[in-house]
Amino acid sequence: MTLRALLIGAQTYGLSGVHADVALMADVLGTRGFTDLRTCTEGDATYGGITEAMSRLRTETRPGDGVVVYYSGHGALLGDLQYLVPVDLDDTTPTDFRGYLAEELTAAVRELRQRTPNLTVILDCCHSGGAVREVAYQSGRWVLKSVESRAVAQDAGRARAAVLARPGDPLVPGVVRLTASQQHDSAYEAVLRPGKGRQGVFTAALAELLGPNTRPGVPWSVLIARVRDRIKQQQVRQWPDAGGPSGRLPFSLDEPDGLERLPLVRRNGRFVVPGGAVFGLGAADRVSMVFPGGSATHRGAETSIPATVDEMKAGDALLRPTPPADARPSADDLHTVELPLGAYALAVRVHDRRHVLIEADAPFADALRKEIARCPRLAVTEDAQDAFATVRAQNGTCEVLNPDGLPFRAPSVTAQAVPSQLIALLEELARGERVRLLRDPEGPSRLAADLDVRIEARHPAPGGDWRELSTAGEQLYDGDHYRVTVTNHSGVPLYFWVIGVGLSGRTALVTNDQPSGYRLEPYGDEHYGTRTTPAVTIYWPSDVPEQGPRPETIHVLVGDRAMDLGGLASREACKRSVRTAGPTVQALLQEVWEGTRDQMLDVGQEFRYRLWTVHADALPSTEPELPSTDPEGPRA
16 A cells, blocks of 8 residues: 655745645655655646646556645636636636636546545635635735636636536545635635745644644544634634545544544633534533543543533533542643543433334343443333334344334344444434434524525426425435525525435435535625525435335524534445535535534634424335235235
C-alpha cells in the first residue's frame, strides 16, 4: 500500500498564500507516512495541468492505496456554474472554458474511488463567487478566497457541465470531503504569524491539528470541529465542514466504535449537549461525559463523568455532573475545566426508549433481555401494541418484525448468531424510529421565523410533473423522486437540513454534502434566500423483502444556526435508502456518520428550530406481497 497525495495550488487574483498552503500540507502529509507527494502549482496549475494531474493520479493509484486530493486557491459559484479557478482562467474563449468544473472534479473522484476506497478530498476555497464581504475583512489583513465574476465567457463551461452531468447517478460513495466553508460562504487567507506570509486560515488550522502532537484515535469529525474552534477564535466568519464517512480516522478506513456519541460543549460554565432535543434527550435523562486522556487537566486513560439532564433550554440539554468523590477531575475542577479534543457525551438511560417484544424460548430470550437491559434506548415489553419491533425465534432462525408483521431485513439470521447481531440491528432500527417520530417543537425551542417549505414528488416516467406532498397518506414507489424547497422570508439567516428515514428503518442526512446545514440568506438578500435540493430517489434496498407498504419519512428541519446533524444518520453507508441525483462537487459523499461533534458556540445562543414532515407509505414497483398468516410460512 502506498499513501499518495496530489496537492494543487492555483495562486490567482490577489492570493499570495497558496504556495505556502501546499508546502504546509506536504510537510504534514509527509509526517503522516505519505511517500508519493506530487504538486501542481504555478504554471502547472492550468486547466489542462490539473486535468492531467488528476488523470495521472488515477492511473497510478493501486487497490488499497490511501489517496488525498488537496486544492488551495479561488473557487467560484456563478449561478449554477461552479468551478475551481486554474491560473489560466483568463485564457477562456467562447469555445474553451478554462475553469475546472464541479462536474469534472466529481467525475475524477468517482474514477479514483473505483481504484481505492481510502480517499480524502480537501478543498480550501470559497464555493460562492457572489458572497457578501464583511467590512472587517476589507482592511487588507484578510483576503477572500473567492473570485468575483470574471469577464470570461461561461457558455462553453455550461455546455461542458451539461455533458458531464449524469442525473440519477448515486453520489460517490465512501469519500471523506473536508471543505473550508459552506457552499455559499467564504474562505479566507491571512497573516496568521508575525513575520510570516499569508496562509489559508482553514489549511493552517487543519495542519496544526494533524500535527504530531494530536492524540491518536481522533476521527475527522472531531478534528473538523476543532478546526472550527480555531477559526472562530481568530474572529473569522468561516464554517469548515466534513462530510461522508468522517467518523473515520484520518487517511484510513478505520473507525472508532459505533457508539452514538453526542456533542458536548461548555457554555457559561455549564456542560451542554447542543440540539439535545433533536438527539432524543429530555429532562432527567442520564448521560456520561467522556474526557479523553492527555489534556492538561486529566492525564492517561479516558475519564467518564456521570451527568443528568438538568433542564432543556430551547432545543439544548443542560447537564448537571454527578462525579464520584474520587473522580478526576473533581466536581470543583469541572466548573473550570476546558473540554479536551475528543470530549463527547454518551446516553446512559433516556426517557424515550423503544420497546421490543420477544417471542422466543429460554435461554435465548433470557440472554436477549439481558443485553437489551444494557441499551440506553431499548426496553423489553410484553404488550404487542407497545412494541416497535418483535423478535421471533423459531425453527432455528430468528427474525425482527415491524408492527405490521413484515420482517425489517432479510435474510433471517440463525439463533446462534444472537444476541450481538440482533442488538446492533435493534439499536439501528430504534434510532430510525426515534428520528421518524421527531415532532415540530413547542415552547421556547420553537423557531419564530417566517418561511415557506415545499416538499414535492414525481414519478420517474417521462413527463411526470412535480406535485406537493401532504403531511400524511401519500404513497411513494421504488424509483420515485422527491425534492425540497425552502424560502426564508425573515430578516435573519437560517439553516435547513433534510433527514430521511427510509423504508428499511435506516436514517440518512439527505443534505449530507453540507451536514451543518444549507444556509438561507435573509429576505431581500439577492443571494440564496431560496434553496431547492437536488432530486432524491427512493429505492428498495436489496436486504429488505419486497413486501409492503412500509413507512418512508421525510423531515425538513430549519434552525437558527449551523449545527452538525450528521449523527442522526445510520452508519451502514452501503445500504442506504435514499440517494441524490445530479452529483456535484458538494455531493462527493455517500453517507454521514459523525462520530463526535464538539462545537464552540456563542454564549447564550440556544438552538431553535421548526420541523416539517411527510409520512408516506413506500411500495415496491411490483404488486406488494402480503405477509402469510400460515404459521408454517408461505407455500409455493
